[in-house]
Amino acid sequence: MGKLESKFAWEQVVREPVELSVAPGAGDVEVQAGPPGMARVRGRFSVRAVPQARAEKLAQLLQESPPVEVRGSEIRVGDLGKYAAQLGPSILGGFFEGISIDYEIEVPQATEARIETGAGDIEVKGIRGPLVAHTGSGDVEIEEVGGEVSVKTGSGDARGKGRR
Numbered sequence: 001m002g003k004l005e006s007k008f009a010w011e012q013v014v015r016e017p018v019e020l021s022v023a024p025g026a027g028d029v030e031v032q033a034g035p036p037g038m039a040r041v042r043g044r045f046s047v048r049a050v051p052q053a054r055a056e057k058l059a060q061l062l063q064e065s066p067p068v069e070v071r072g073s074e075i076r077v078g079d080l081g082k083y084a085a086q087l088g089p090s091i092l093g094g095f096f097e098g099i100s101i102d103y104e105i106e107v108p109q110a111t112e113a114r115i116e117t118g119a120g121d122i123e124v125k126g127i128r129g130p131l132v133a134h135t136g137s138g139d140v141e142i143e144e145v146g147g148e149v150s151v152k153t154g155s156g157d158a159r160g161k162g163r164r
Contacts, residue, residue, distance in 0.1 A: 002047075002048065002049055002050065002051065002052030002053070002054065002055030002056065003046065003047065003048040003055060004046070004047045004048075004055050004056065004058075004059045005044070005045065005046045005047075006044075006045060006047075006059050006062070006063060007042065007043060007044045007045065007063075008042070008043050008045070008062055008063045008066040009040070009041070009042050009043075009066075010040070010041045010042075010066045010068045011038065011039065011040040011041070012038075012039055012070060013037055013038060014037060014038065014039045014070065014073065014075065014107075014108065015037075015072065015073045016036065016037060016073065016108050016110040016111075017073060017108075017110040017111065017112065017128070018039065018073055018074075018075060018107050018108055018110065018111040018112070019073055019074045019075070019111075019112055019113075020074075020075050020077070020105070020107055020111050020112070020113040020114070020115075021074065021075070021076045021077070021113075021114050021115075022076075022077045022078050022103065022105065022113070022114070022115040022116070022117075023076075023077075023078040023079065023115075023116050023117070024077075024078040024100075024101050024103065024117050024118075024120065025078075025080070025099070025100075025117070025118050025119075026098070026099075026100040026101075026117065026118055026119045026120055027045075027100045027101040027102045027103065027117065027119075027120045028102040028103070028117075028120045028121045028122070028123075028138070029102075029103045029105070029115050029117060029120060029121075029122050029123070030102075030103065030104050030105065030122075030123045030124075031105045031106075031107065031111075031113060031115065031123070031124045031125070031127065032105075032106055032107075032124070032125040032126055032127075033106075033107065033108065033109040033111070033125065033126030033127050034106030034107060034108065035106075035108070036108045036109070036110070037108060038106075038108065039070075039075055039105070039106065039107050039108070040105070040106040041066060041068050041077055041103060041104070041105050041106075042103070042104040042105075043062070043066060043067075043101045043102065043103050043104075044101070044102045045059070045062055045099060045100065045101040045102070046098075046099070046100045046101075047059050047062070047098070047099050048097065048098050049097045049098075050097070054087065054097075057087060058083055058087065058099065061083050061086060061087075062083070062099075062101075065082075067079055067080055067082075067083075067101070075107070077103060077105065078101070078103070080099055083099075102120070107127065109126060109127060109128055110127075110128050111127040111128060112127070112128065112129055112130050112131065112147065113127060113129075113131050113132070113133075114131075114132040115131075115132065115133045115134070116132075116134045116135070117134075117135045117136070117138065118135075118136045118137070119135070119136055119137045119138060120135060120137075120138045121135070121138040121139045121140070121141070121156070122135055122138065122139075122140045122141070123140075123141045123142075123143075124141075124142050124143070124145055125142075125143045125144055125145075126143070126144045126145070127145055127146070128145075128146045128147060129145045129146045129147025129148065129149060130147035130148040130149065130150075131145050131147065131148075131149045131150070132150045133149075133150070133151050133152075134150075134151070134152040134153070135152075135153050135154070135156060136153075136154045136155070137153075137154055137155040137156060138153060138155075138156045139153065139156040139157045139158070139159070140153050140156065140157075140158045140159070141158075141159045141160075141161075142158075142159070142160045142161070143160070143161045143162055144161070144162045145160075
């Protein structure tokens with residue numbers, strides 16, 4: 001089984017207010033307020049697949065075309081479906097294949113966010129909100145977020161500090 005680790009970076013001018021949607025299957029998500037009109041996504045990822053050439057191709061696709069889509073003021077992060085569509089089904093099935101991505105995301109303060117991860121910590125700082133942050137297994141930390149906040153964790157701690 002091939003396993004590779006690498007990273008990617010993406011940035012783009014965006015229209016405010018931003019609607020951010022993050023849905024990684026597994027991995028940590030950190031979102032913080034950055035400069036107006038600009039969004040940045042950095043990812044550190046681990047890919048495992050059979051054969052090794054498939055892992056290498058998945059890593060190459062992630063670097064060349066990160067899992068970030070922009071439609072108007074909406075930014076969607078974490079949809080990995082396009083890679084499966086390009087590569088076709090795994091010869092041994094999905095059980096023998098996995099991608100885990102840790103995201104560092106910077107968006108304008110005028111952002112509302114919905115973050116849902118199966119396994120991973122979520123940290124959000126300085127956005128206007130509202131915010132929905134759900135993780136099946138992981139901690140959630142919220143700091144200086146305005147608007148309504150909804151936090152759920154199946155297994156982990158939730159902490160909040162300050163309000164914007």
